[in-house]
Amino acid sequence: MKFCLNHFLSAVSFALDYAEHDVFGVELNHGKRVAYISWRIAQRLGFSEDDVFDLVSLAILHDNGLSRYLGNKELKSNLVNYEVIKGHCVIGENNIKKYPLLKDEKNIILYHHEKLDGSGFFHISGDNLPLKAQIISFADYVDTHFNAAKFYGAYQEKAVSHIMKLRGKQYSEQICDSFFAITRQACYRLDQDPNNIFECLQQNLPLRNVDLSYQEISEITETISDIIDAKSKFTWRHSRGLAEKADIMARFYKYDDVQRNKLIIAANLHDLGKLLIPNSILEANRALTEDEFALVQSHTYYTRHVLSRLDGFADITEWAANHHEKLDGSGYPYGKTAKELDFNSRLMGCLDIYQALTEDRPYREGMGHKKALKIMSDMVGTGRIDGSIVEDVDTVFAAY
Ligand SMILES: [Fe+2]
Numbered sequence: 001m002k003f004c005l006n007h008f009l010s011a012v013s014f015a016l017d018y019a020e021h022d023v024f025g026v027e028l029n030h031g032k033r034v035a036y037i038s039w040r041i042a043q044r045l046g047f048s049e050d051d052v053f054d055l056v057s058l059a060i061l062h063d064n065g066l067s068r069y070l071g072n073k074e075l076k077s078n079l080v081n082y083e084v085i086k087g088h089c090v091i092g093e094n095n096i097k098k099y100p101l102l103k104d105e106k107n108i109i110l111y112h113h114e115k116l117d118g119s120g121f122f123h124i125s126g127d128n129l130p131l132k133a134q135i136i137s138f139a140d141y142v143d144t145h146f147n148a149a150k151f152y153g154a155y156q157e158k159a160v161s162h163i164m165k166l167r168g169k170q171y172s173e174q175i176c177d178s179f180f181a182i183t184r185q186a187c188y189r190l191d192q193d194p195n196n197i198f199e200c201l202q203q204n205l206p207l208r209n210v211d212l213s214y215q216e217i218s219e220i221t222e223t224i225s226d227i228i229d230a231k232s233k234f235t236w237r238h239s240r241g242l243a244e245k246a247d248i249m250a251r252f253y254k255y256d257d258v259q260r261n262k263l264i265i266a267a268n269l270h271d272l273g274k275l276l277i278p279n280s281i282l283e284a285n286r287a288l289t290e291d292e293f294a295l296v297q298s299h300t301y302y303t304r305h306v307l308s309r310l311d312g313f314a315d316i317t318e319w320a321a322n323h324h325e326k327l328d329g330s331g332y333p334y335g336k337t338a339k340e341l342d343f344n345s346r347l348m349g350c351l352d353i354y355q356a357l358t359e360d361r362p363y364r365e366g367m368g369h370k371k372a373l374k375i376m377s378d379m380v381g382t383g384r385i386d387g388s389i390v391e392d393v394d395t396v397f398a399a400y
């Protein structure tokens, strides 16, 4: 299938940036701003279109290794603590090996905290440091030390003199000089405004379409599901568990490989919108207030918002984003009814409930199969979920 990488990258950056923002308290859009600064520098350095595309993709994904650390309490609300972990470079480099778009790029994410003088984690210096890694390392430094919105007047002068001290030592002269030139233009701060950055990247980056199978896309979406799961210790295995169950049910129904992989992708991404919900609400071990529940209801709305932009994702979007709708119209966010919910949407809704009931949470152990089925049968009785699917879930998982 022809797959537009630009759209895909914007979905991943949505996931990464929101997760970093909520968990580490970093200003929203870190990945996008690092991508923007990298792009502008590459332009000045005369990069080819292909190299610009690779650089910007890597910049968007540069902190993708964060997933492993999201649940670590000691690091919470402190990006500086997290950025100093060498591990996020190693994990991030490994993760992107699954991304067929970047097969020819090596060690860029691994070395995204290296400095020209060898003072980074791996002590790589000078010519041994790939130029793309140098640019991302520089852009990351700029974004974590300065506020783009303030780049004018005295603030800008102070920032320039700060970076002048690093020029030729930690960062190459050509990168620093390109940066100085870019920041003299007012668009530097305007493009990075939260209202503009997404549009700006979309409009200016070269378009890339690649041939990918749903099997390959499903492997890529596993890394996104890890990020979603890792955001909260309450749901540390929820998407992964749901994807496994979706796989098992698809085999039970004898779906072909395309249908099966689409269902797994939908499971991997169904709670994508939860990245917008603060952990303080997701982890509230009490009844939610009206305001909080209203916010929770938005998560599937945003799952739809992001997935509907992806090529070949029309039915995946439905299955993923309908998982809280109910046959009697009592679900959210659209209050859809039976005739608007296709079989796989119903299946995803049932599996989500089954997964949630049977998985362990920090405050309770997962329920046994029988008890979970009893609750689900009651929901069938009130006309909320599909009775024949619940029977199949019973048949398939009773033995697990
Ligand atoms: Fe980093």
Ligand SMILES: [Fe+2]
Pocket: 030, 034, 062, 063, 083, 140
């Ligand atoms: Fe970063």
Ligand SMILES: [Fe+2]
Pocket: 270, 271, 299, 323, 324
């Ligand atoms: Fe959900």
